[in-house]
Amino acid sequence: MNRENLYGYNPSIAAAVIFILLFTATTVYHIWQLTKSRCRYFIPFVIGGIFQIIGYICRADANNNLSSVTIYAIQSVLILLAPPMYAASVYMVLGRLVHYLNAESLCIVRVKWMTKIFVSGDVFVFLLQAGGGGLMASHKTSTRNTGSNVVMFGLVVQLLFFGFFVVTAAIFHFRISKYPTTKAASDIQRTTGQGWKQRNWKTVLLALYAVCTLILIRCIYRLIEYKYGYSGYLMTHEAFTYIFDALLMFVAMVIMNVYHPAVILGDGKSYMMHGSEGMRL
Template sequence: MGSHVIDTSPTNGRGGWVPYYYWPSLAAAIIFVILFAVCSAIHIYRLFKYKGWYFIPFVIGVLFQMVGYAGRIGSHYDFYSLTWYIMQSLLILLAPALFAASIYMTLSRIAIALHAENLLIIRAKWLTTFFVTGDVLSFLAQSAGGGMMAGGDPESADRGQKVVMGGLFIQIFFFGGFIIIATLFHSRLNKSPSHVHEKIKGRKYLFTMYFANGLILIRSLFRVIEYIMPHDGPLMKNEAYLYIFDALLMFAVVVVYLVVKPYGDLFDEWKRRKDLGDLELTRR
């Protein structure tokens, strides 16, 4: 990395525009491509084995991460390529929104499987709809803003940055609300004598959800700070921050859902109740 000189002067043939203020690390990108590739293979296998289709967005997010870091390998060899830059920028940016979509669908499934949907402050029927809708809005805003930022035009990039920040704030807002609702549900579950046995089974899924939510929230805050700071600020100039506050955190989210499978007995019970028509959500 140190042997490369990046020309940011207006006479560099691109009006001074450069995709990065550092030369993308080949080794770091390769490591994370391999890590996410292995994890995606395991997640895909389990997805089909357990038929946990609600986790499809999450698995697509893992693939986004893998291809995104492959784009950084391309940028290492072809620094000024807009194609590689757009690929890595958009896919790495958007992957956590896909993780969030599946995580939002987890809470209602936990509540229904534990026969405790009455402890939710929002009906289980609407819980997933509300938060996934917010996640879609966040995803679309970040997609649109990321596309504008990747265009290379300074004015368009500035507008795109503001749109991305708006999308990230939407993501943070809905994540914060989701954590509050999940915490209240957990508290009510702990206080409910009729759910003592069920709460023991559900505890690991709830704590896994908290862990994943927390990491995605930290990552989103990092991205907001990154975009608030000047284009040539320390976060943009030091690639290590990307790997510490984005790649590593998102890899931890992917791994925790390998350790604690988002399927198993708890979700078999959810499916059983669903198949038996025992949800009665429309009457609550």
């Protein structure tokens, strides 16, 4: 790889600008939804959107600054860290949904521990990927390889936590569908709209599954990308980054725009105050 080019290619200004505009649109809408509903549990998701915007602004600027360690570090770290921020909100939504449905007995993880376990894991992933991303912003091959290995380890940890979360959500979904609580049954009866316009606890869960699937695909892509290193086909062809990272994460944000959990859960406070102390974010 050219010592003066940290990317291995010339980053596309056009592609970066397109995703700056796309992420700005969905993030601004998320900010409006957050302000309207006051759902503080969705703050990390919005921060993830802001990370994406700044990250792709830096990628656009990188076209004329191929050797800038600062620009490379900012775009690399922020784009890596956006999905863990999405995950933090996704974890908190499930905990609040379980409380909302009065169905704690149907969840394999106690709600008072759910957010603590998954968000703590997410913070660990966040720190690993932040540290690894920082090390990758180096001209030294050995340091870059170390950073890549740290990021790979972070991605594996993220996959493990995400996998456990999806299993937890799926088991809860199966149980609440088979043994619905009074609240779950009444919520379905009060459902308005037809088809994709329906809004109830089931659509919230389906939206979480969709977002989790997109993040998992993105994590697997990143894991393969780093496994084959800086001279690998994925790492040296920018199009894959936009297809398997930028595009998937944009779709994830749009899904949560359309099926925003606050439509069902509101600010998440009214039914949480009597519950676990660790769930009040």
